[in-house]
Amino acid sequence: MKKVNEHLIVALDGMNSKQALAIVDELGDAVQYYKVGMDLFYKMDNGELLAFVEKGKRLFIDLKLHDIPSMVQSSIKSLCQFQPEFLSVHASGGLKMLKAAVKGAEEWARENHTARPKIIAITVLTSLSEQDWADVGAENSIREAVLRMSLVCKEAGVDGVIASPQESSSIRALCGPDFIIATPGIRLMPDPNSDQARTATPVQALSGGTDYIVVGRPILHAASHGEVVKAILENISQFIQKG
Numbered sequence: 421m422k423k424v425n426e427h428l429i430v431a432l433d434g435m436n437s438k439q440a441l442a443i444v445d446e447l448g449d450a451v452q453y454y455k456v457g458m459d460l461f462y463k464m465d466n467g468e469l470l471a472f473v474e475k476g477k478r479l480f481i482d483l484k485l486h487d488i489p490s491m492v493q494s495s496i497k498s499l500c501q502f503q504p505e506f507l508s509v510h511a512s513g514g515l516k517m518l519k520a521a522v523k524g525a526e527e528w529a530r531e532n533h534t535a536r537p538k539i540i541a542i543t544v545l546t547s548l549s550e551q552d553w554a555d556v557g558a559e560n561s562i563r564e565a566v567l568r569m570s571l572v573c574k575e576a577g578v579d580g581v582i583a584s585p586q587e588s589s590s591i592r593a594l595c596g597p598d599f600i601i602a603t604p605g606i607r608l609m610p611d612p613n614s615d616q617a618r619t620a621t622p623v624q625a626l627s628g629g630t631d632y633i634v635v636g637r638p639i640l641h642a643a644s645h646g647e648v649v650k651a652i653l654e655n656i657s658q659f660i661q662k663g
């Protein structure tokens with residue numbers, strides 16, 4: 421069984437590498453998983469990226485790859501040098517691209533005699549509402565699209581998806597217990613100024629069957645990062661105990 425803090429991924433967004441690594445030190449053992457997204461990745465040098473694993477942390481490099489299959493395959497291989505536990509791609513890249521992502525990770529693992537990072541696919545961004553989705557030409561609902569994408573991901577051998585709490589219980593039912601679901605858009609209280617459209621509290625997300633909640637600004641913008649992490653971990657712990 422996973423430890424309580426193995427359900428939380430802290431997204432280190434909107435800061436430079438020095439600030440990000442200072443937060444890792446500040447939060448200490450409370451947080452195991454950190455997500456480095458595009459804005460931080462482009463600011464970090466190789467040594468700083470390797471520091472996460474050196475500090476005993478588990479790394480999610482979230483560059484949301486979306487390109488032709490051969491490019492995604494080689495890019496995944498390049499990213500493996502930082503020993504991430506998770507790498508992300510967009511599910512809308514399609515079956516061939518998703519298979520190429522897994523192949524890139526497998527090749528790297530074989531060549532380096534180690535386990536491969538897990539490939540996680542973004543379905544429909546949690547910042548999109550049904551209206552935003554329709555505006556870009558989609559004719560099905562977000563839920564239908566997320567479920568279809570999840571099935572394609574499973575067929576491709578992708579390890580799991582990122583989706584909102586509104587879709588996670590259906591994904592769990594469709595794709596089974598071992599398929600990873602990670603859920604961003606977590607808010608501890610309603611936030612009308614958020615750029616997220618499909619949000620939930622930590623407990624709502626976990627009730628939907630998600631494995632990991634991904635939390636950025638609610639922790640990073642708080643007066644005390646540690647206090648918010650503590651509150652989230654208490655929520656998770658209470659949820660697990662209720663079983």
Ligand SMILES: O=C(O)c1cc(=O)[nH]c(=O)n1[C@@H]1O[C@H](COP(=O)(O)O)[C@@H](O)[C@H]1O
Pocket residue numbers: 431433455457482484508542544545546547582583604605606616634635636637638
């Ligand atoms: O890939 C992601 O992690 C992701 C997918 C998605 O659909 N929505 C989403 O918000 N995210 C990420 O989750 C984090 C959410 O940050 P906050 O809204 O600040 O908690 C950001 O790092 C986003 O890049």
